[in-house]
Amino acid sequence: MALWDLANSDCIIEMGSNIAENHPIAFRFVTEAQRRGATIIHVDPRFTRTSALADIYAPIRSGSDIAFLGGMIRHILENDLWFRDFALEYTNLAHIIEDGYADPESHDGLFSGFDAETRAYKQETWQYKGKTVPSSIAEHREQTEEQAGGDFESMTESPPPQDRTLQHPNCVYQIMKRHYARYTPEMVERVTGCPKETFLKVVETLARNSGRERTGAFTYAVGWTHHSTGVQIIRACTIVQALLGNVGRPGGGIMALRGHVSIQGSTDIPTLYNMLPTYLPQPNVFHDHATLDRYLESETPTTGWWANMPKYVVSLLKAWYGEAATRANDYGYPFLPKLTGDLSQEPMTMAMVDGVMRGQFILGQNPLVGAVNADFVERGLGKLDWLVVRDFAMTETANFWSKGRLVAGGELSPEDIETEVFFLPAAMPGEKEGTVTNTSRLVQWHDKVCEAPGDSRSDLWFIYHLGRRLKQLYADSRETRDGAIQALTWDYPVEGEIQEPKAEAVLAEINGYTVSDGEPVASYKELKDDGSTACGGWMYCGVMPKKGHNVARSRKPDGPDGPGSHLGWAFAWPSNRRTLYNRASADPSGKPWSERKKMIWWDEEKETWTGLDVPDFVETKRPDYRPDWSKRPHGMDALGGNDPFIMEADGKSQLFVPTGLKDGPLPTHYEPIESPVKNPLYGQQFNPTAKLWGRPGNELHPPEDPRFPYVFTTFRLTELHCGGISTRAMPHTAELQPEAFVEVSPELAAELGIRHRDWTVLSSLRGEIEVRAMVTERVRPFTVAGRVVHQIGMPWVFGREGYARGAIANVLLAITGDANTSIHTTKALTVNLRAGRLTQLKREARHGG
């Protein structure tokens, strides 16, 4: 959904986020919804400004979100509150799963297919009966080896088997009822600490505001993602919303509140280590990816929109390698690096400590503040031969060699650190042109307003000139592996004295063009897999549809009586569409579910989909179209006119996920990896597939460890941004939050003899920090599984540089990863807290105290 569409919601649940404080610009749409009569609900461990402005506040213990959301799913199913006409038609609720499937209900917290030795699942028993279901997600495989048996062609033979009476014991509906049966309101209270009356109020309010005439939305941020079950938390919300019909409709949906102005863009185009631009899978050396044909065969779903993947991959290769990409050499496919394993930030940190990496570039990041296990990161930086840091003010990362914690503590000394550090000044946003892509997938161009001072340069300038120099360096090489650098197209025009590359030329390449004449392509539907088109990111196709026309520049909002989709404001990928899967805003016959909630509909006269947004559907596909299975239809021919979720292989929203998730087809409550309580729901304590790395310096606390009895969470502040230096170095923001603090409830403070503003020491097996206490009712004790559990929290944005200084919270955290994304856990771990200071303890130790 678009951010502004929140104003059309009848109920908004803010969960895993403190939207008022951390997304204040987005929050105005919540305020507008409230002004129009919507009920606003905040579910959160802390009572924040978001809570203060909500109509209902529901407290929950950090890390118990799936228990809460699972309780909502149960309540919706048991009380028949789901939007039957929507869910039965548009989700896989009626699909029948393989006979061998077994649920955590019968396996004390594990799904069928779990291998205790490898701590991984095999997915055969999760499939639709008789099918092998491809996943729409890059790097989706549970195993390293290829699947034995089953192939995606099974999806072209027939639709997945269904029981629309929902009686079959292995249909998704019955499986879900069994799976969530124990997530009663009483269990929700026991696990989360949220009073059951409050929980029931939340779910009843949302259910009451869903259906044909009303829609509800969720907003979430890293309060959901930074967990070892992060993906499954979001999944639980998708189940709630799909059951209630809150997807693809005005005011309905799940708004992921990305945390930076262009972090959406940074995952779209540069992406993560395991994806090519716009979410194509990175080839993997251990899969059947030796050639382009084998890679495409093994990764391309046979049905649904992703069947077009070959066009996007080949067009990307043509954009990158230009004339060096021909059919004869697989369009340069051999130049692409192939994955060998998890190369995300946490393994990279550990590899750094183990001496694998010789150098590192750090652009716009401050890992010594922002990365978990800060001391571990610092050790790794000290092992590098060289480090390049680009930023506009000195960061803790850049001067670790002289002022780091380990240097201050005597473990390392500057004389012994051989890392050569280059600190290069970076231009600030107003000093460079380009686009940002925000949380609405909105690509907005911004011009440069002034020149960067001195030697400050944009990141685009840096990367371009680095690439240019590397190409010169390797120009005469005969090594096969240098072919990739040699083949790269790197002919962006530059201008001015400092030879700044034209950002619009890069955007034009991302948009795509026909190779023969260089003319832009207007839509991704024009892309081909025969080398005649080039495109740096298929989802961005259409941002520059004609030469000189940059849609990202346009600024024409709808008027007050307009459709409200603001199609004239910038460009939303793909195809300037504002709400994804908006086919679901119409019923199976193509009529809006209601006049109040109309978005797109079928125009029988013109035989096309039309409406207030760009239809996310084949424009001319009739709502009553049904695939002719006798012809083994592929691609979009295999999806009916009533299958809105076109990126899925059968066009249905997946309540139950047969393929693509490493930790199970249904969200299941597990405790955080570090927890003061045993899992009240199952014997399986925490996510069995979570990524754990037991090694010195990264020790974990066992469950119920009496040495570390408090739940600890971290959070951001409105006034200080992320890794902090951009705002800690500015007097006018620094003075608003001048010093680090830890939030402690009055109850815990009384128990430990801590007064407001006293010094305290926080400790874990990873390290210790000292920080002043803020004694506040923003954090409250919870009653969990019959006992009191205290929760404390600290902003993670402080460091030793700038005007606003304080301890680095990430010293306390361990390196662990979500099974699917490898994301770290920052929202729920355990620590100890005591009154006093670090130096006091050391003083007492010397005197034998």
Add this chain to the structure above:
Amino acid sequence: MAGDPARAPAGDRHGGQAVDRPGRRALAALDRVLAQRPQKDDHGFSQATQCLSAFRDELIGAHRRQACTREQLVHLNGVISVVLAGHFPLGDVPWGELDKARDWLKALVEAVEPE
């Protein structure tokens, strides 16, 4: 540094061979990892990686002195890639690939650190 696997005590042996040289230490460390199969010993993998990195430093120095070929360095980097793949797998630990990497390493060590 105490416990640094890249600097084993003098006189340490593995398979009857002295492990006082970086390549042989790396081979011994990798063998210890493989002996734990199917358990993934993170600490063992870390030690093996540290030893391999130290061996790589030796080969880089040797390459600069033209005492080692580029191909040998490329092979060792391949071994390191596979060991990292085992330490940080996407899916199953590729034990079969680790066995192959072990054979590559053994051949390399015998060529570069002959008895």
